[in-house]
Amino acid sequence: MPDTIPVLTIDGPSGSGKGTISRLVARRLDWHYLDSGALYRAIGVAAGWADLDLDDAGALVRCTFDTEIGFQEPEDGDLRVIVNGHDATDELRTETAGAAASAIAAIPEVRAALKDRQRAFRRPPGLVADGRDMGTVIFPDAPYKVFLTASAEERAERRYKQLKDKGVSVTMDGLLREILARDARDASRTVAPLRPAIDAVHIDTTGLGIEAVVGRVLAVVAP
Ligand SMILES: Nc1ncnc2c1ncn2[C@@H]1O[C@H](COP(=O)(O)OP(=O)(O)OP(=O)(O)O)[C@@H](O)[C@H]1O
Numbered sequence: 001m002p003d004t005i006p007v008l009t010i011d012g013p014s015g016s017g018k019g020t021i022s023r024l025v026a027r028r029l030d031w032h033y034l035d036s037g038a039l040y041r042a043i044g045v046a047a048g049w050a051d052l053d054l055d056d057a058g059a060l061v062r063c064t065f066d067t068e069i070g071f072q073e074p075e076d077g078d079l080r081v082i083v084n085g086h087d088a089t090d091e092l093r094t095e096t097a098g099a100a101a102s103a104i105a106a107i108p109e110v111r112a113a114l115k116d117r118q119r120a121f122r123r124p125p126g127l128v129a130d131g132r133d134m135g136t137v138i139f140p141d142a143p144y145k146v147f148l149t150a151s152a153e154e155r156a157e158r159r160y161k162q163l164k165d166k167g168v169s170v171t172m173d174g175l176l177r178e179i180l181a182r183d184a185r186d187a188s189r190t191v192a193p194l195r196p197a198i199d200a201v202h203i204d205t206t207g208l209g210i211e212a213v214v215g216r217v218l219a220v221v222a223p
């Protein structure tokens with residue numbers, strides 16, 4: 001039987017604004033929110049804690065089954081991610097965790113093991129799901145699909161500003177290289193590569209402010 005709970009999928013490359021926009025749109029719609037990248041990041045961080053080799057697919061698949069991941073959303077604060085009972089939110093947001101997540105996400109059995117956990121987020125009155133394969137693999141029947149992009153330079157600038165505000169020392173060149181490497185790995189893997197669903201609305205956010213993007217995404221749900 002088709003699932004009648006509405007889902008808005010927001011996919012796109014790193015730094016395109018998926019997380020920021022998805023959270024704001026979910027709040028405006030009063031829908032649930034799934035940050036699917038946080039699940040892959042959590043496995044990456046748990047694998048690091050257990051000192052696992054990122055080339056050991058078997059160990060990473062076992063780690064995926066064994067890792068407990070919880071989300072807490074305080075009324076006025078950012079989403080907190082709890083990994084095996086520890087608040088790992090800040091560790092999850094590092095570039096190291098992002099790169100580990102991207103490597104682990106290329107393992108088909110890890111992706112398969114996370115499918116049902118992601119689909120369980122589909123609860124009334126609706127869900128905004130952000131990631132790389134939300135519209136293509138996890139919620140292919142979603143009635144609303146968006147693919148966000150922005151130039152690699154603008155995405156690197158956004159990340160630079162974000163990290164600088166947090167007091168993290170990085171260079172624009174280094175960030176641009178990391179973004180291009182992550183784009184290439186996420187788009188070239190054989191299972192669920194980063195790509196738009198054929199029925200996704202494309203929004204290029206280069207030069208667009210956050211509120212303008214939120215408005216365009218909301219217009220996809222309620223034209
Ligand atoms: N349209 C926009 N204009 C300017 N800055 C933006 C815009 N959208 C997002 N940002 C900023 O860019 C940074 C990265 O955004 P965000 O983390 O939402 O991207 P993302 O696509 O979820 O990245 P990742 O996939 O790596 O988690 C944040 O600091 C955010 O505030």
Ligand SMILES: Nc1ccn([C@H]2C[C@H](O)[C@@H](COP(=O)(O)O)O2)c(=O)n1
Nearest residue numbers: 036037038040101102105131132133
């Ligand atoms: N649906 C998803 C979500 C994330 N990933 C992988 C690929 C990303 O580089 C990495 C981190 O995601 P982010 O937090 O930056 O959105 O996790 C994926 O393959 N599929």
